[in-house]
Amino acid sequence: MFxxxxxxxxxxxxxxxxxxxxxxxxxxxxxxxxxxxxxTYEVRTAAGKHILRVYRAGWRxxxxxxxxxxxxxxxxxxxxxxxxxxxxxxxxxxxxxDAPEGTRYAALFTFVEWDNYExxxxxxxxxxxxxxxxxxxxDDFVTGHRRFxxxxxxxxxxxxxxxxxxxxxxxxxxxxxxxxxxxxxxxxDAMPAEALDFGFCHxxxxxxxxxxxxxxxxxxxxxxxxxxxxxxxxxxFKWNAGREEAEINQWTAFIEGYRRHRQLSDIDxxxxxLFVVLRQIWYMGLMTGFTHEYxxxxxxxxxxxxxxxxxxxxxxxxxxxxxxxxx
Numbered sequence: 264m265f266x267x268x269x270x271x272x273x274x275x276x277x278x279x280x281x282x283x284x285x286x287x288x289x290x291x292x293x294x295x296x297x298x299x300x301x302x303t304y305e306v307r308t309a310a311g312k313h314i315l316r317v318y319r320a321g322w323r324x325x326x327x328x329x330x331x332x333x334x335x336x337x338x339x340x341x342x343x344x345x346x347x348x349x350x351x352x353x354x355x356x357x358x359x360x361d362a363p364e365g366t367r368y369a370a371l372f373t374f375v376e377w378d379n380y381e382x383x384x385x386x387x388x389x390x391x392x393x394x395x396x397x398x399x400x401x402d403d404f405v406t407g408h409r410r411f412x413x414x415x416x417x418x419x420x421x422x423x424x425x426x427x428x429x430x431x432x433x434x435x436x437x438x439x440x441x442x443x444x445x446x447x448x449x450x451x452d453a454m455p456a457e458a459l460d461f462g463f464c465h466x467x468x469x470x471x472x473x474x475x476x477x478x479x480x481x482x483x484x485x486x487x488x489x490x491x492x493x494x495x496x497x498x499x500f501k502w503n504a505g506r507e508e509a510e511i512n513q514w515t516a517f518i519e520g521y522r523r524h525r526q527l528s529d530i531d532x533x534x535x536x537l538f539v540v541l542r543q544i545w546y547m548g549l550m551t552g553f554t555h556e557y558x559x560x561x562x563x564x565x566x567x568x569x570x571x572x573x574x575x576x577x578x579x580x581x582x583x584x585x586x587x588x589x590x
Contacts (some may be wrong), residue, residue: 267363269319271295272302277369282306284351284358285371287313300486305374308521312374314483316335318367323411323486325357328368329408331485332356334401341400344393344476346372346483376482377474379556382462382504385526386475390500391520393480394468399525401463401518413466413491415451419444420542422548429551429562436571440544443578446587447540451583455492458530460493469503497521502546504577537586540577543570553579 274293282290290305293315302323304315318328332348339347348356349371360367411417423441430437463470466487473482500517505511521527547570550562583588 264363269288269361271298271436272317272362272367276305278306281358281369282315284353284372285349286352287349287371293377297359300356304335306371311557312376313349314372314374316370316486317360318370318486320362321373323368325368326408327410328357328370330408331488332400333372333406333408334404334488335485337406338397338400338402343396343400344479344481345397345485346375346481348372375474375483382470382510384512384516386480387500387504387516388520388523389471389475389478389480390468390470391522392450392524393473393482393503394496394500394517395467395521395523395525396495396509397465397482398460398462404463410489413464415448415493415541418545421450422544424546425551426544428552429559430567431445436567439571440547440574441590443574445539446590447499447537447581450581451534451538454530459534460491460531462493464478464488464491464496466491466496468499469498476522487571490503492531492534492538495535495538495541497527497531497533498542501535502539502542506555531546533584533586536577536584540574540581543574543577546570547574 274295278290278293280422282293287306288308288310290306290308292305294307296303296305301319302317304317305317306313322454323331335345335347338345350356351358351371358369358484395554423437423444426440427437430440446489465482465485466489467484472482472484475481495517501514502511504517518532534537554562576588582589
């Protein structure tokens with residue numbers, strides 16, 4: 264068999280060999296929703312819908328996955344609105360799959376019925392409220408499993424190694440990104456020790472990973488989550504919202520909603536702009552890191568023109584607020 268980087272698993276065999284591991288009754292339909300960081304399927308039974316996630320091989324270690332699932336069950340016990348995993352008939356939360364490219368893991372989650380994201384101030388406030396509930400609910404979370412660290416190496420060093428080959432014909436740009444990463448590192452080093460709120464985070468808290476049901480926003484897809492600075496979660500929402508006036512108003516509403524349920528210090532709020540810079544560097548690394556699966560067209564010249572401009576705009580925001588010195 265020719266070696267495989269990433270396979271598309273047979274839906275019929277997922278139904279017969281994997282979903283029968285869960286006590287959800289007869290599966291009437293299974294739909295492959297998307298190939299993203301992982302593969303996502305909608306599963307229908309007579310009792311309702313579920314989401315099956317099949318993690319890509321080599322993306323998350325088993326301990327990383329178990330950490331995530333333990334955190335979701337912890338949040339469920341705290342009545343925090345999240346999509347959470349369901350145990351298999353054996354009581355385990357994950358099922359092992361021996362795929363052509365290596366071991367993959369599957370987990371079954373409760374379904375969140377979502378509508379198209381409507382970027383309104385009211386909805387943004389509800390996003391903020393649920394974000395605060397996640398952070399507060401996870402304050403006392405503990406698990407025996409280890410997970411990858413969302414540290415400055417995760418946000419700067421690793422992305423730079425992935426970005427650099429794609430900017431070999433734009434040496435000034437790679438020098439700029441590397442220098443900016445060092446300046447942001449220095450800004451964090453200058454902060455008082457343990458000044459920022461730290462704990463379990465969603466890790467990818469944008470409009471596509473949550474939905475409003477019965478007036479409450481429920482978050483799902485915690486695959487990028489882990490122990491991190493809580494301001495990073497807030498920064499992802501700001502990064503995703505954009506820079507137009509209406510989008511800035513949504514950011515204000517998001518923070519107001521957050522503060523209804525959790526205190527937010529001035530230093531955490533100020534640091535959000537620095538985390539937006541880190542998010543943008545991480546995102547460019549994420550996109551270049553998957554070209555072996557998705558191809559290089561997505562990270563052509565237009566990609567860099569757009570994303571480097573956004574990065575420079577974010578840098579200017581930090582300079583204007585006195586978080587970074589002008590170069």
